[in-house]
Amino acid sequence: xxxxxxxxxxxxxxxxxxxxxxxxxxxxxxxxxxxxxxxxxxxxxxxxxxxxxxxxxxxxxxxxxxxxxxxxxxxxxxxxxxxxxxxxxxxxxxxxxxxxxxxxxxxxxxxxxxxxxxxxxxxxxxxxxxxxxxxxxxxxxxxxxxxxxxxxxxxxxxxxxxxxxxxxxxxxxxxxxxxxxxxxxxxxxxxxxxxxxxxxxxxxxxxxxxxxxxxxxxxxxxxxxxxxxxxxxxxxxxxxxxxxxxxxxxxxxxxxxxxxxxxxxxxxxxxxxxxxxxxxxxxxxxxxxxxxxxxxxxxxxxxxxxxxxxxxxxxxxxxxxxxxxxxxxxxxxxxxxxxxxxxxxxxxxxxxxxxxx
Amino acid sequence: xxxxxxxxxxxxxxxxxxxxxxxxxxxxxxxxxxxxxxxxxxxxxxxxxxxxxxxxxxxxxxxxxxxxxxxxxxxxxxxxxxxxxxxxxxxxxxxxxxxxxxxxxxxxxxxxxxxxxxxxxxxxxxxxxxxxxxxxxxxxxxxxxxxxxxxxxxxxxxxxxxxxxxxxxxxxxxxxxxxxxxxxxxxxxxxxxxxxxxxxxxxxxxxxxxxxxxxxxxxxxxxxxxxxxxxxxxxxxxxxxxxxxxxxxxxxxxxxxxxxxxxxxxxxxxxxxxxxxxxxxxxxxxxxxxxxxxxxxxxxxxxxxxxxxxxxxxxxxxxxxxxxxxxxxxxxxxxxxxxxxxxxxxxxxxxxxxxxxxxxxxxxxxxxxxxxxxxxxxxxxxxxxxxxxxxxxx
Ligand SMILES: Cc1cc2nc3c(=O)[nH]c(=O)nc-3n(C[C@H](O)[C@H](O)[C@H](O)COP(=O)(O)OP(=O)(O)OC[C@H]3O[C@@H](n4cnc5c(N)ncnc54)[C@H](O)[C@@H]3O)c2cc1C
Numbered sequence: 001x002x003x004x005x006x007x008x009x010x011x012x013x014x015x016x017x018x019x020x021x022x023x024x025x026x027x028x029x030x031x032x033x034x035x036x037x038x039x040x041x042x043x044x045x046x047x048x049x050x051x052x053x054x055x056x057x058x059x060x061x062x063x064x065x066x067x068x069x070x071x072x073x074x075x076x077x078x079x080x081x082x083x084x085x086x087x088x089x090x091x092x093x094x095x096x097x098x099x100x101x102x103x104x105x106x107x108x109x110x111x112x113x114x115x116x117x118x119x120x121x122x123x124x125x126x127x128x129x130x131x132x133x134x135x136x137x138x139x140x141x142x143x144x145x146x147x148x149x150x151x152x153x154x155x156x157x158x159x160x161x162x163x164x165x166x167x168x169x170x171x172x173x174x175x176x177x178x179x180x181x182x183x184x185x186x187x188x189x190x191x192x193x194x195x196x197x198x199x200x201x202x203x204x205x206x207x208x209x210x211x212x213x214x215x216x217x218x219x220x221x222x223x224x225x226x227x228x229x230x231x232x233x234x235x236x237x238x239x240x241x242x243x244x245x246x247x248x249x250x251x252x253x254x255x256x257x258x259x260x261x262x263x264x265x266x267x268x269x270x271x272x273x274x275x276x277x278x279x280x281x282x283x284x285x286x287x288x289x290x291x292x293x294x295x296x297x298x299x300x301x302x303x304x305x306x307x308x309x310x311x312x313x314x315x316x317x318x319x320x321x322x323x324x325x326x327x328x329x330x331x332x333x334x335x336x337x338x339x340x341x342x343x344x345x346x347x348x349x350x351x352x353x354x355x356x357x
Numbered sequence: 358x359x360x361x362x363x364x365x366x367x368x369x370x371x372x373x374x375x376x377x378x379x380x381x382x383x384x385x386x387x388x389x390x391x392x393x394x395x396x397x398x399x400x401x402x403x404x405x406x407x408x409x410x411x412x413x414x415x416x417x418x419x420x421x422x423x424x425x426x427x428x429x430x431x432x433x434x435x436x437x438x439x440x441x442x443x444x445x446x447x448x449x450x451x452x453x454x455x456x457x458x459x460x461x462x463x464x465x466x467x468x469x470x471x472x473x474x475x476x477x478x479x480x481x482x483x484x485x486x487x488x489x490x491x492x493x494x495x496x497x498x499x500x501x502x503x504x505x506x507x508x509x510x511x512x513x514x515x516x517x518x519x520x521x522x523x524x525x526x527x528x529x530x531x532x533x534x535x536x537x538x539x540x541x542x543x544x545x546x547x548x549x550x551x552x553x554x555x556x557x558x559x560x561x562x563x564x565x566x567x568x569x570x571x572x573x574x575x576x577x578x579x580x581x582x583x584x585x586x587x588x589x590x591x592x593x594x595x596x597x598x599x600x601x602x603x604x605x606x607x608x609x610x611x612x613x614x615x616x617x618x619x620x621x622x623x624x625x626x627x628x629x630x631x632x633x634x635x636x637x638x639x640x641x642x643x644x645x646x647x648x649x650x651x652x653x654x655x656x657x658x659x660x661x662x663x664x665x666x667x668x669x670x671x672x673x674x675x676x677x678x679x680x681x682x683x684x685x686x687x688x689x690x691x692x693x694x695x696x697x698x699x700x701x702x703x704x705x706x707x708x709x710x711x712x713x714x715x716x717x718x719x720x721x722x723x724x725x726x727x728x729x730x731x732x733x734x735x736x737x738x739x740x741x742x743x744x745x746x747x748x749x750x751x
Binding site: 001002003004005006067235239242243250251253254255256259260262263264266267270271272273274275277278281285293296299300303344345348349351352357 | 621648662
């Protein structure tokens with residue numbers, strides 16, 4: 001019995017973190033936030049194998065599982081790294097495997113392109129967080145029409161699109177009838193777009209709503225892992241800052257109010273580690289618990305992340321509120337993850353349904 | 358991630374189930390600590406290795422090698438069958454492990470066998486009126502006179518002192534030494550001349566803890582555990598044992614299921630409480646945290662098994678476990694509304710009044726065994742490496 005990461009997973013984690021710390025420091029995040037692209041970062045990460053984490057070995061990938069992907073997502077969250085990881089490296093290969101297409105052309109070839117970083121796949125799941133306004137996508141024959149207010153990745157060549165009837169489609173960004181415009185959000189570490197489809201030719205990946213439901217559960221786990229990493233980073237920054245900053249002739253870390261804020265953050269974060277690992281494990285190995293554990297991870301990390309984002313900022317005093325230390329990138333990324341594909345209230349309503357309450 | 362215990366352990370689980378099927382009817386159900394039924398069951402459990410499992414045979418135990426998974430399987434199987442897992446209490450859970458580590462041979466052979474059989478009941482005499490969170494400030498004194506220590510002073514909050522045969526007690530033997538180095542750990546009978554026990558009624562209405570007064574109580578010097586002045590170290594081997602056991606996540610999960618059932622049964626305005634969106638949301642939020650704590654517990658178990666360390670996972674478990682349980686019990690009272698107020702002899706009490714009782718009882722556990730604030734000090738200092746508060750100049 002072993003509840004935790006394997007040696008390989010620990011090694012993968014350490015390798016990726018080294019690269020993120022060296023090559024994509026906060027300066028690089030700032031440049032992206034100010035308008036640069038993230039393709040170079042993504043290429044570097046793909047050289048390390050990140051793009052192929054879920055891609056079957058037959059297509060040149062690492063053929064690993066959702067827990068491995070969650071370990072990577074946590075590391076990316078820790079460094080607030082701009083990268084199209086969720087769509088290109090996780091949901092795209094996952095969708096193809098679930099739809100039984102990963103060995104079939106042209107998908108097999110496209111997996112190869114995705115893992116090298118040349119093909120970027122965005123995500124448009126308008127119903128994942130409950131239908132907003134007129135958002136939604138309908139199919140007529142092999143064409144899609146509708147709008148998706150928030151889709152992930154502004155630089156993708158294609159999108160996974162969830163239709164209102166639960167089918168999953170593939171739409172090229174160069175298809176006729178496809179338009180996208182920037183959808184500026186508070187989180188400047190990842191760019192979103194609003195997509196409008198007007199009789200846009202598309203390819204059906206799966207008509208089975210279970211495939212779309214699985215994608216959403218996996219996305220929940222990844223967003224939870226990202227928030228876990230970001231929360232842990234914020235706690236560490238708060239502890240470090242408290243050790244350096246002096247007021248009343250002593251480090252503020254000696255004030256019990258400050259220590260207790262940090263202890264509370266740690267106490268909330270720590271059980272989330274076990275929850276995220278377990279939820280990730282369930283996606284591949286315990287299908288009967290996959291949806292509920294994913295929901296629990298998404299909802300709890302949404303709340304814990306929000307608490308940590310606020311508290312760690314407070315520990316930094318006025319400095320935490322400035323652009324200078326950049327703490328706000330973590331704050332906002334956590335805020336984004338909380339709402340994206342369903343906020344805690346929405347997810348919990350579904351958890352209740354799922355369990356037949 | 359490998360969640361299976363493996364075939365050898367699954368076979369062991371079957372063995373435990375077999376025992377429960379054959380003997381489970383002998384288990385006490387609500388009979389007291391001293392009842393013949395409880396004592397006979399305890400002997401039966403030891404004989405088969407389901408109590409005192411790893412205590413050496415020489416001290417009356419079953420003598421098995423420690424095996425965390427076997428212990429876990431036994432606990433799970435007994436809980437699933439709702440059969441008493443045998444006697445607990447501070448003697449069995451705290452004193453015996455300490456004696457095994459630091460007791461003399463004579464102390465082990467004298468005290469361990471009757472303690473594990475339930476024939477010798479202990480209480481823990483640590484806290485004093487002036488020494489709670491700051492336990493090392495304790496002042497009860499022990500002065501050597503011939504072959505005896507002579508003990509004078511007062512303890513407070515001593516759970517089960519009114520029932521106990523013996524006490525394990527922290528006393529100050531070296532008044533000149535720095536406060537942590539002047540303490541000793543003594544064992545003596547509660548029937549010793551000079552001991553007075555005055556019950557204290559707690560907020561649940563039960564007198565489960567006490568004040569204990571010592572006037573010239575004579576304790577043979579050989580009844581010290583560890584060396585003179587080392588009592589703080591000795592006590593800390595036990596406090597570690599205690600911290601893990603408060604706010605057990607598996608018990609919280611069982612309780613969560615009872616809460617869920619309650620919400621399915623109870624109605625407000627003719628609708629099931631569970632159908633009310635606000636209550637549903639709160640319940641699901643609670644469930645996330647109960648699940649996370651249970652998984653955190655599995656992680657702790659796995660770390661022990663594989664010799665890995667995740668200190669924070671352990672350090673947070675008393676704080677989060679007791680707070681979560683208290684919140685859960687309080688939520689059930691909200692579910693019941695005015696009905697949840699029923700108490701004492703009121704026949705309208707739901708589930709035997711256990712929601713109110715546990716709501717208060719777990720507040721006691723939030724305070725006892727190191728308060729939540731003290732836990733946060735420990736988490737920030739030992740877990741996060743933050744500095745201690747500067748000492749006030751005297
Ligand atoms: C149900 C129950 C059973 C018990 N059973 C036993 C028993 O069998 N044997 C035994 O010896 N004792 C027992 N105790 C005593 C228990 O260990 C103490 O109550 C506990 O350690 C707190 O001490 P205190 O009551 O003196 O509170 P205090 O230490 O006076 O604390 C009062 C408040 O001050 C806060 N505080 C104190 N110091 C600090 C600090 N450094 N930083 C921040 N906040 C601080 C506390 O958190 C608390 O909020 C029991 C207690 C309870 C509630």
